[in-house]
Amino acid sequence: MPVAGDRLLRSPAALEAMEDGVATVRNVLGAEGAAVLLTERDGRLIMGASAGTAAEMSLGELSVGGLGPAARAGSPWVALDASDPAAAALQARSLAAAPLESQGRLTGLVVAVSSVSGRFVEADAVRIGRLADEMSLSLEKARVGELERSWRGWLSFVAEASDLLAGTLDQERTMALVAQLVVPRLAVWCAVYTVTEVEPDRLAYVWHADENRADGLRELLEHAGAAPPIDAPGPWNGLATAPDDVRAAAGDTAADQVYAFPLIARGRRIGTIVIGRPSGDRFPRSAIELAEELSRRAALAVDNARLFSAQTAMSSALQRSLLPPGIPEIPGLEVAVVYEPAGEGSEVGGDFYDVFESGLRPAGAAPASRWRxxxxxxxxxxxxxxxxxxxxxxxxxxxAAEDMSVPAVLGRLNRLILAEGERGRLLTLLHGEIAARRRRDGVTITLTSAGHPPPLLLAPDGDVREAASPQPLLGVFDGVEFHTDTVDLRRGEVLLCVTDGVTERRSGNRLLGDGHGLEGLLAGCTGLSARAVAARIQRAVRDFGPEPSNDDIALIVLRAS
Known part of the structure; x- marks a missing residue:
């Protein structure tokens, strides 16, 4: 199997060795021209270096086999006149030539040419053979060096790509990253197809090195044949199936060489990567190998992002189901709530809040006077x-609909959690009932704090105090007797209720609640509306530490108006 010459053409050391070699051959043999012809993997010959009249040599699609039996014999030879296939193919009247070999494989040929018949003799074949052996050693050394350099670059590229792909769990961003890793290093453009339940292959992302061609490429791909449901990389001719007017609008892109690589993760195909280069720019083997390796890693990254997106959507839906659909209007009371789950939305948070009417109110009955x-x-x-x-x-x-008192509700809920056995979890809960007063000068709140951070009461003069006594949390002891504390919330007074995601917000070794930190924040909210108080506390919690909070945050602000 011939060694691909494209790798040698990328090596400065190989180019220097070939240029020195053709100059030596021309001088030693007194030839009008000399050249190094390199073999491609398909046997086609390409020009490596030339001197003299050989610089005008046209190879076209010439292969080693097209030079006749002497070229295939693997030994130096001379052609005395243009009747020889090699001399005719290289537009010479006579020539001397010798193979370049590497580890028993053909790398190319060294040729000396003349416009005079009978210019070379058998002794010239021996001389050019010796020069070819010396050049083969130099080219092999350069080839190995270029191979090592390519492998180092390959490993660096794969490592960088792996780090980048591992850095995101967003499906759209992952597909965009895959395309941008391919372009322009491996191809001029890249398209990513995904498999969905509705469409077997959906064009999800398109990227072109030339932004002016991106729209035309997308239009071309949308009208081309579907991405092939392949299990192994290979050429793809889908662009040829697009309508003539679409191909015309896409210009030269419609004739690009295209390769397709399946995205296979966990034993199933989840999509396809399609890459393209201009028709005259052949894909080197190294680019195909790199794209194949990248497609394997990209498949896992895309599938992980898809699974994470599905989990996040499911968790978000579950989280929404655990929060109230809305907050009721309570006469004489402003109500504001804040809820922020920790993390990136892939898990359901443990904090919750609720505000609702107390008891059952038949249709047509008087407006509610109590809320929970x-x-x-x-x-x-x-x-x-x-x-x-x-x-x-x-x-x-x-x-609450059964008109059970606040302590009775907590007692029943405690027994329900204990009845869950190992599935039960500890629960801290602040639960209260709001009753409107006839004088409309505020509301009366009876509440119980079961293992929960105590609610804080803000007076109009800026004084802050705790508004409930601590009691046991739920899910630990059976037979707990709960009691209530009563708060007469007068006009302008604020009751702040939070979870420990607020009080235990961390900055280094310091917590937000240390040293009455939350009380100080609330004292600075004098005169603000309930919504403004909630917003200020929320902002203070966010700004307290440099890192995002690792705990859910929930708070309720009640302000008598």
Missing amino acids: FAIGDVCGTGPAAAAVTGLARHALRIL
Whole structure:
């Protein structure tokens, strides 16, 4: 099998060896011209270096076989006149030639040419044979050096690509990154197809080195044949199936050489990468090998991003189901809420809140006069925590509809969590009832804090105090008796209820709640609306530490108006 000459043409050392070699051959043999012809993998000959009249030599699609039996014999030879196939093919009247070999494989030929018949003799064949042996050694050394350099570049490229692909779990961004890794290093353009339930191969992303051609390429691909459902890399002629007017609009791109690489992850095809180069720019083997390796790594990255996106969507839907659809209007009271789950949305948070009417109100009955609110924190995250969150939130509403008191609701909920056994989770909960007063000068709140950060009461003069006594959290002890604390929330007063994602927000070794930090923040909110208080606390929590919070954040602000 011939050694591909394109690798030698990329080596400065090989180019120097070939240029020196043809000059030596021309001088030693007194030839009018000399050349090094390199073999491609398909046997085709390309020009490596030339001197004298050989610089005008046209090879076209000439192969080693086209030079006749002497060229295939693997020994130096001379052609005395133009009747020899080699001399005729190289537009010479006579020539001397010798093979270039590397590890028993043909690398190319060294030829000396003349416009005079009978110019070379057998002794010239011996001389050019010796020169070819010396040049073969130099070219082999250069080839090995170029191969090592290419492998170092290959490994560096693959390592860099792997790091970049591992750095994102966004499906669209992953596909864009794949295309931009391919272009322009391996191809002029790249397209990524994905397999979906609706479409077997959907054109998901297109990238062209020339931005002016990107739209035409996309149009061409959308009208071309579907990406091949292949299991191995190979050429693709799908562009030829596009309508003539679309091909005309795409210009030269319609004639590009195209290769397709399957994206196979976990034993199934999830898409295809298609890459293209101009028709005259052949794909070197190294580019195909690199693209094949990249497609394997890209397949896993795209599939991981797809799975993460599906998990995130499912978690987001579950999270929304665990939060109230809206906050009721309560006369004489402003209500503001904040909820921020930790992480990137791939897990369901353990914090929750709710505000709802207390008891059942038949249709046509008088407006509600009592409401319930709750803010809680289930230990942990994920589906197990979500199960307890759902149990707690729905149980609160159901039990409140039965007109159970706040302590009775917490007692029943505690028994329900304990009944879950190993599936149960610890739960801190602040639960209270809001009752409007006849004088419309505020509201009365009865509440219980079960293992939860105590609510803070802000007076109009800036004084801040705790508004509830601590009681046991839920899911630990059976038979706990809960009691309520009462808060008369007068006009202008604010009740702040938070989860420990606020009080335990960390900056180094310091927590936001250390040294009455939250009380200080709330004291600075005097005169603000409930919504403004919630926004200021939320911003303070975000700005407290340099790193994103690793805990859910929930808060309820109640302000008597």
